Amino acid sequence: TLGDWTVKNVPTAMLPLRQLSEGLGVKQINGIIGTTLFYHFLATMDYPHGELVLRRKDAKSLEEFKAQSSGKRVTVPIWMASDHFMVGWGRVEALPPTLLFVDTGLSGAGVKLAESVIKEAGIKLEEDKASAGAGGGGTLKIVPYIVRRLSFGQVQEENVPGLYDGPFPWENMFGFHLAGMVGHDFFKPYAVTFDFENMKIVLQH
DSSP states (O other): TTTTTTSSSSHHHHOOOGGGGGGTTOOOOOOOOHHHHTEEEEEETTTTEEEEEEEEHHHOOOHHHHHHHOOEEEEEEEEETTTTTEEEEEEEEOOEEEEEEETTTTTTTSEEHHHHHHHHOOOOOGGGOOOOEEEETEEEEEEEEEEEEEEEETTEEEEEEEOOOOOOOTTTTSOEEEEEEEEEHHTTSSHHHHTTTTEEEEOOO
């Protein structure tokens, strides 16, 4: 149950998530809800207002959403790889346009890039600031870095904090090249709406 919604027959996966609690600044995490649930809805993660809004995935809800929306709006086309990887075009530094996947669950950073892309862009890993961190698979060595310019669609941010914690396993997994993932901190200034009916992400300032 989420707010007023009750969803049945939800596929689940088991992960040792409680080890992530401290890093996210909460007492105890008992679970994660993700894309496979969101794509049953017109879902908005409204970071500035601290809200998750779930609307029916139909034309009426989309019209209401468009009518209620104010401020600057950017629409980014997306594709789905496998069952939950939302992929869209972006740019890292001055490199040519490349595909990035959206992972709002990447906390503590705005981007995580494949090592090949870090090298190609001439990004310097800040080894002197390395730390140990917890991930879904156990303890990791996390090395921070800064991406001077990162774009996703027409949204561009400067001096985006990144993290390197080893090989990027999805770089060539889907038969095309993924440069990395765009994370939580990149999206924090926006209300982010996932329109899976029209395969678009809408970012509102």
